[in-house]
Amino acid sequence: MRSIRLFHTSSTWLSKFKLDPNYKFKCGIEIHTQLKTKYKLFSLSPTSFYSTPNSKVSYFDCGLPGTQPKLNPEALYLALKLAVALDCEIQQNSSFDRKHYFYPDQPLGYQITQHYHPIAKNGFLELNSKFDEIKNSSKKINIEQIQIEQDTGKTTYDKFDKSVKVDYNRSNMPLIELVTKPDFEDLQQVRAFVKKYQTMVRHLDICTGDLETGAIRIDVNVSVNGNPRVEIKNLGSNSDIQDALKYEYTRQVDSIKNNEKIIQETRGWTGTKTVSLRLKEDAVDYRYVPDSELPFINLSPTIASDIKESLPELPEQILQKLTSKPYDLELKYARFLTENRDTLNYYFQLFKSVADRHHSGKLANNWFIHEFLGAFTKINVKVDLDILPANFLADLVLQVAEKNISTTSARLLLLQIIQTPEDKGKPIQDLIVQYDLGSPVDMSTEDLNDAVSDICSEIISNNADVVERIKKGQKNSIKFLIGLAMKETQGKVNAKTFSEKFNELLDL
Ligand SMILES: Nc1ncnc2c1ncn2[C@@H]1O[C@H](COP(=O)(O)OP(=O)(O)OP(=O)(O)O)[C@@H](O)[C@H]1O
Ligand SMILES: [Mg+2]
């Protein structure tokens, strides 16, 4: 199989950075995840991602006096899905608290969160070297808790009129904060955990899973050799997380070597280094109090098992399935498919559609991953699966399998379809006719056999040097001759026919 750029194998850059065995790295992370609900957490304004600033704001979202919160049950349901998928203990009773601080993006003067009684506790996510890029064979990351909370608005500094602008569209959007125990022992584990978490929230369909858009925001806490922890807030990409961790670990190790005291503090990441934002002594006193307007959440004792039954297959189960019979995909391709639900669904449909028509579904593997997705990469176009529905790609695969069209023609047709919007949705059979790609397949006809013989003979006489090489044992050079013949016939005759003919004519 040809390899294409869509896939990365292992991350060699990670191995360049080494922890010093004398300085023990310890890390715990906090993940904020924006839930994909229709409405906001405590109001009926629609959630919005790309709307005009301040166009999706209700009275409650901007903290007008007299307005009251009402919990959106969809947010609760999505949080529970994640909690169950991570094997957390769902708390039958939980409640909301007010975390006070004053900032323009927080119009209520406090954030509603779950400080004293979160919705779920004590879960875990297991990493293993079969499916995750970690050094040990397995590593369990314990989850301390999952809490539901509101997002804040967004402030931006406008350079032109030198003012700070506030957009309340994000205010009161539903978030969950997941807090892990400080179980990470190296950087690979953090990276693998975040990746696995991203894939999981996408599969559960509770969040887009993207760090770059801010749908997931991560704070990391690092300590070395039992010294106080330092928190680095708001890391926006996987590489920022890795770079910030490397920088902070090295900084702390150097401090210890220089006998400097490490203090508990919160730092920010500038893109090249971490800088102090505030020390523990200056920590804000949040004056947590239970929210007086929101009732307790009381859940049925069977809620965890009920939700468990309704969960889709989790990414790890899917990977297991894709790498075993009948799919038998290589792990890197299985991983690629698992990262995107639409791609995965397309693959399963294609596989089934080919298998249903009495062919090995495995024919689909190469055609989907290398030929179809590869064609987009080849011409540098964003993958759009709608261009060719799965059952149509299955038609094409079968046309090739039944030798009604050559592999070369099928490849050309895929490129053509991708670049021609008018071809979208047209049946494959019609396109084969439209582009005159049907091969004169009937090899029983003497005419065709003669035509193939003529073409091959001519190529042989025009390429004496290649023929000599083949005769001397470089059998592979025959591919060059086949290529010339295919070009001559514009891919209408398949490679196997030419291969047989060349072998016959050259007495191989
Ligand atoms: N010694 C340690 N070294 C590294 N990380 C630690 C250590 N002790 C605790 N942590 C991590 O610090 C994080 C603490 O998060 P938590 O949300 O409980 O508190 P916080 O950071 O003080 O609160 P806030 O949500 O306001 O930032 C957890 O992820 C935990 O695993
Ligand atoms: Mg926290």
Ligand SMILES: [Mg+2]
């Ligand atoms: Mg924190």
